[in-house]
Amino acid sequence: MRADARRNYDRIVEVAREVFREQGYDASLDEVAKRAGVGPGTLYRHFPTRENLLDAIMQSWVDRVTETADKALAFEGSDRDLLLNWFEQYVALISQHKGGPAKLTSAMGDPSSPIRTKCQVLSESNGRVLDELRAHGSLRESVDAIQVSRLVGGVATIADNSDLDVAQVRPMLEVIADGLLT
Amino acid sequence: MRADARRNYDRIVEVAREVFREQGYDASLDEVAKRAGVGPGTLYRHFPTRENLLDAIMQSWVDRVTETADKALAFEGSDRDLLLNWFEQYVALISQHKGGPAKLTSAMGDPSSPIRTKCQVLSESNGRVLDELRAHGSLRESVDAIQVSRLVGGVATIADNSDLDVAQVRPMLEVIADGLLT
DNA sequence: TTGCTAAACGGAGAGTGCCTCCGTATTGTT
DNA sequence: AACAATACGGAGGCACTCTCCGTTTAGCAA
Numbered sequence: 142m143r144a145d146a147r148r149n150y151d152r153i154v155e156v157a158r159e160v161f162r163e164q165g166y167d168a169s170l171d172e173v174a175k176r177a178g179v180g181p182g183t184l185y186r187h188f189p190t191r192e193n194l195l196d197a198i199m200q201s202w203v204d205r206v207t208e209t210a211d212k213a214l215a216f217e218g219s220d221r222d223l224l225l226n227w228f229e230q231y232v233a234l235i236s237q238h239k240g241g242p243a244k245l246t247s248a249m250g251d252p253s254s255p256i257r258t259k260c261q262v263l264s265e266s267n268g269r270v271l272d273e274l275r276a277h278g279s280l281r282e283s284v285d286a287i288q289v290s291r292l293v294g295g296v297a298t299i300a301d302n303s304d305l306d307v308a309q310v311r312p313m314l315e316v317i318a319d320g321l322l323t
Numbered sequence: 324m325r326a327d328a329r330r331n332y333d334r335i336v337e338v339a340r341e342v343f344r345e346q347g348y349d350a351s352l353d354e355v356a357k358r359a360g361v362g363p364g365t366l367y368r369h370f371p372t373r374e375n376l377l378d379a380i381m382q383s384w385v386d387r388v389t390e391t392a393d394k395a396l397a398f399e400g401s402d403r404d405l406l407l408n409w410f411e412q413y414v415a416l417i418s419q420h421k422g423g424p425a426k427l428t429s430a431m432g433d434p435s436s437p438i439r440t441k442c443q444v445l446s447e448s449n450g451r452v453l454d455e456l457r458a459h460g461s462l463r464e465s466v467d468a469i470q471v472s473r474l475v476g477g478v479a480t481i482a483d484n485s486d487l488d489v490a491q492v493r494p495m496l497e498v499i500a501d502g503l504l505t
Numbered sequence: 506t507t508g509c510t511a512a513a514c515g516g517a518g519a520g521t522g523c524c525t526c527c528g529t530a531t532t533g534t535t
Numbered sequence: 536a537a538c539a540a541t542a543c544g545g546a547g548g549c550a551c552t553c554t555c556c557g558t559t560t561a562g563c564a565a
Contacts, residue, residue, distance in 0.1 A: 143540090143541060146532095146543090149543080169522055170522080172522090174544090179543075180546095181544075182524085182526080182527095182543070183542075185523090186542075186543085243425070243480070246484070247481060247484035249481075283494070284498070288494055288498070291495060292498060294481060295474075295478050295481045295495075296477050298425070298477060302425060302428075303429050303430075303431065303473075313470055313477075316474060316502035317474075317499065317502055319502040320497070320499055320502025321498055324512095325511095325561060325562080326562085328512075328513060351551060352551080353551065353552075361514075361515070362514065362516050363515075363516075364515050364553085365514055365515065367553060367554080373552095
């Protein structure tokens with residue numbers, strides 16, 4: 142990759158992160174290009190679809206998911222609290238920018254999605270937490286990680302769309318947690 | 324309302340229902356107007372926003388919600404099955420056209436939404452089912468209708484976005500049901 | 506019927522976003 | 536310095552939203 146290309150690529154991602162945070166994930170891409178000081182052509186060459194751009198943006202914070210799951214697993218307390226704690230963090234992670242929860246959760250389980258790698262990281266992290274609980278024998282049977290990702294992702298999606306705060310989200314996560322645990 | 328206005332209003336709603344079913348709720352409104360044989364001006368005079376048009380479309384089938392709740396309440400069987408049965412029908416009802424679950428569930432609890440009356444019908448129906456279970460003493464405390472509408476609506480939203488079938492939705496509804504019941 | 510007015514129509518067009526094409530510029534190599 | 540190869544960028548085509556306003560029509564009254 143040529144030096145100028147690399148420069149533009151990085152700049153676009155940086156600006157896009159900012160614009161998406163301000164205006165939601167359906168902000169104008171021409172606007173992103175303009176603010177980044179490049180032509181629309183350049184943006185679309187690097188990121189043929191909006192999805193590709195999102196993918197690049199999310200990279201950094203999806204990296205944090207695994208790490209967050211590690212911490213959640215080290216939690217000292219009841220299994221229910223462990224799970225709830227993890228769910229809250231999970232919701233926060235996928236809600237970094239508007240439209241994120243819907244995007245990520247809808248692509249869950251779709252092998253042809255451009256953001257499939259992100260989704261895998263998410264459901265794997267959920268899987269690890271579930272395995273831990275299963276090892277404790279406190280998890281109901283026939284629960285799989287994708288289902289849980291969808292359930293919690295669904296709550297996150299609604300919370301995102303309706304601008305709900307943590308206090309309104311928590312009781313819903315409790316219902317899901319109680320439904321999963323024995 | 325003048326006769327020609329009434330005629331156009333009805334025709335637009337009818338055509339829109341068809342177009343939205345075919346192309347999802349973000350189909351072109353000019354296209355709707357064209358197919359209805361009216362100018363865009365006419366469409367926008369009757370329905371200043373897309374939301375207003377959706378509102379009119381959904382009227383007919385939101386009417387069926389109350390009726391469906393009645394039937395669900397007459398169900399003979401365990402409380403868990405009653406609840407699951409209702410949830411499945413609820414999901415089917417709000418998933419009549421693409422984008423419906425997200426629209427309806429996101430507006431839940433927002434008094435300024437143009438579709439607030441629809442949402443009220445939905446959460447009231449959920450409320451009635453919950454009251455029944457509460458009367459049986461099989462419902463956990465501190466559960467309210469809007470929360471449940473959001474939880475189940477969240478599942479419906481994800482299912483709608485990812486084209487999930489009933490077999491994939493059911494286990495998620497079971498988790499929610501189990502989380503709600505004692 | 507005819508005439509009148511309020512109500513309603515409809516389509517041209519401005520504004521905006523998406524995305525592509527291709528002439529121009531930059532990079533890095535020989 | 537010359538030359539590919541690579542990348543740039545913006546003009547412009549297309550699609551959609553929404554408005555404005557000149558034209559048409561419904562409904563009523565004489």
